[in-house]
Amino acid sequence: MGIPVDNPPFFYLGLVMVAFAASGLLAEWAWRRLNSEEDPEPESAEVPVSVPESARGKPQLLIGKYQLSQMIGRGGWGQVWEGVDTTLNRPVAIKHMENPSEDDSDLSPIFHMKEARTLAKLKHPNIVDIYDIVESPEGIYLVFEMLKGKTVQQVLAERKRLPPKEVKNILGAVSSALKTAHANRIVHRDLKPANIMVTASGHVKVMDFGIARVIDEEDGKKGASRLPGQAPLSARTSHLVGTPEYRPPEASEGVVSAAFDLYSLGICTFEMLVGRLPFSIEGEVTPRDAGEALRNAVPGFSPDAEAVFVRLLEPDYERRVS
Numbered sequence: 124m125g126i127p128v129d130n131p132p133f134f135y136l137g138l139v140m141v142a143f144a145a146s147g148l149l150a151e152w153a154w155r156r157l158n159s160e161e162d163p164e165p166e167s168a169e170v171p172v173s174v175p176e177s178a179r180g181k182p183q184l185l186i187g188k189y190q191l192s193q194m195i196g197r198g199g200w201g202q203v204w205e206g207v208d209t210t211l212n213r214p215v216a217i218k219h220m221e222n223p224s225e226d227d228s229d230l231s232p233i234f235h236m237k238e239a240r241t242l243a244k245l246k247h248p249n250i251v252d253i254y255d256i257v258e259s260p261e262g263i264y265l266v267f268e269m270l271k272g273k274t275v276q277q278v279l280a281e282r283k284r285l286p287p288k289e290v291k292n293i294l295g296a297v298s299s300a301l302k303t304a305h306a307n308r309i310v311h312r313d314l315k316p317a318n319i320m321v322t323a324s325g326h327v328k329v330m331d332f333g334i335a336r337v338i339d340e341e342d343g344k345k346g347a348s349r350l351p352g353q354a355p356l357s358a359r360t361s362h363l364v365g366t367p368e369y370r371p372p373e374a375s376e377g378v379v380s381a382a383f384d385l386y387s388l389g390i391c392t393f394e395m396l397v398g399r400l401p402f403s404i405e406g407e408v409t410p411r412d413a414g415e416a417l418r419n420a421v422p423g424f425s426p427d428a429e430a431v432f433v434r435l436l437e438p439d440y441e442r443r444v445s
Contacts, residue, residue: 184209185264186257189217201262205269208254214269215254218331220262239263241337245307249300251320251330270330272322275395279316284398287421293319294392296327301388305381308338312379314387315369316394336379368400373440382440389435396421401436410436 184190189206196203201220208215220239236258242265243253255266275293278285285293297319304311311318311332320328365374371386393401393413397420401413414433418424437443 185217189215189255189257189264189266191217206266208266216267216269218265218267220265236263239265241307241309242332245304245309245332247300247303249296249327249329250303250332251328267330270320270322270328272320272326274330275316275319275321275391278321279394279398285395287396290392290395293321293327293395294388297329297388297391300329301381301384304332305384310336310338310379310381311384311387312336313365313369314384314391315366316391319391338379371440371443372438378440380440382443385435385443386437386440389432392432392435393417410434410438 185206188208188210190209191204191206193205194202195205195216201218204217204219206215206217207213236256239253239256243256246252251270252268253265254268255264257264257266297314301311301314309332311329313331314329318329318331320330322328365383365387369387369390371383373380374383390401393416397417401416402408404416407413407416410433413436414429417432418429434443
């Protein structure tokens with residue numbers, strides 16, 4: 124049985140607009156001149172830290188303020204704990220980003236702290252808020268707002284696939300969040316249904332920027348592609364990150380750009396509408412194959428919408444956003 128569409132022409136016009144807006148994020152970001160200087164990084168203060176005993180899960184106090192209770196998940200390079208801010212008596216989620224054992228500039232505590240400070244400035248209604256950053260010899264702790272609801276992954280596990288109108292709402296929120304992140308030169312690098320939360324009130328939040336990459340002027344000095352006088356278009360990393368099923372081809376070459384997130388967005392779109400990942404059946408090997416499968420699964424899916432979807436899954440990241 125096909126997915127019912129209340130108003131197919133209106134929906135697909137909206138989907139095309141959302142997808143084209145997403146595919147234009149990098150172009151807008153690349154040509155956007157940085158007219159204002161970035162805020163100076165604050166001096167890091169030495170603070171005593173009580174480290175959670177991961178193996179035992181015993182409650183601990185972090186800088187005498189955050190009560191950690193139980194580990195509720197694992198993400199990119201760290202653990203996520205449920206906790207309480209005892210000074211404000213509010214629930215929080217605390218991600219412990221452990222120090223790496225290897226000497227890699229992309230994994231160093233200095234690199235993580237720089238990323239965390241940039242993320243803390245990122246304010247958007249569809250991005251989970253960071254309340255605090257705690258630095259310790261054992262790693263960095265990011266203190267987030269605690270969200271109550273279900274991830275899109277959990278919703279899909281229950282319902283298999285979602286109606287187009289619901290997908291459109293989710294895509295619109297996620298695209299808006301990505302647009303703000305990319306405008307601040309932040310690439311998520313792990314966008315997937317498990318990192319998209321739908322709260323009890325129906326609000327959509329993009330979560331877990333724990334392995335996000337900030338593309339800055341230093342990347343330009345290292346030879347990343349850029350336009351004269353503009354922010355760098357991409358960066359290079361020696362570390363392969365992200366979830367394989369949602370990771371674009373260029374990730375294996377260490378390329379990081381806004382196009383990384385757009386590819387992941389295309390995979391999420393297919394999974395929400397069809398109920399499975401693209402390229403997971405015999406004979407479905409190209410973006411056009413996936414586009415055809417999407418059109419067959421969703422009655423009334425327009426050629427324009429299919430073309431936008433195929434573009435998001437373009438293997439060449441430069442053509443993906445051209």
